[in-house]
Amino acid sequence: MEFCPKCGAIMFPKDDTFQCKCGHKKEITKDLANKYEVSEKVDTKDNIIFTGDDVRTLPTTRSECPKCKNMEAFWWLQQTRRADESETRFLRCTACKHTWREYD
Template sequence: MEFCPTCGMLAQYELPNMSQPGRFFCPQCPYVCNIEPKVKIKKKYELVTKQIDPVIENDDFKNAATTEAKCPQCGYGKAAFQQFQTRSADEPMTTFYWCMNEVCRARWRED
């Protein structure tokens, strides 16, 4: 949407005609804004991705409680766990598990 800078009226669009480019015009005053057919990009910006810190680190599970839970990868029957509130307060907590098998160390979660 384009508005007339003079009177603030909503500008109307006029299709290109013969050699004239498309344009916006004000139905109330003589304001006209021609639309250039090609847009040139003068600068290119490289987007930089921000580093994301992990929510749960390996150190978080060192002092965590353990329980009998079957690992989905290796089938080991003991896992460390921690609970976090990842959703709204009226939803149950999310439980994060870490396999206690020294070889596996798989992580999984239950919502």
């Protein structure tokens, strides 16, 4: 796998370059081509699903973004402290993607 040095996303081969969703391209040289080997062929009847940042899988809540004042945010819980303490609630603005946390 090649990762984009600009944004860190996975770059996919297209024509004679690796291309990233941010627009960065890297030419596939002979040395780079020898580094990769196809280990599995995809049959034409198989479905491959690519998803982008527009897929909304997290639940949302009404919460004001401290950066842009938008009133909707995705949220999730994560254990960031000891197990006997409550989880940390993370929120990400649906408009500007700013992420912040709330504690109980």
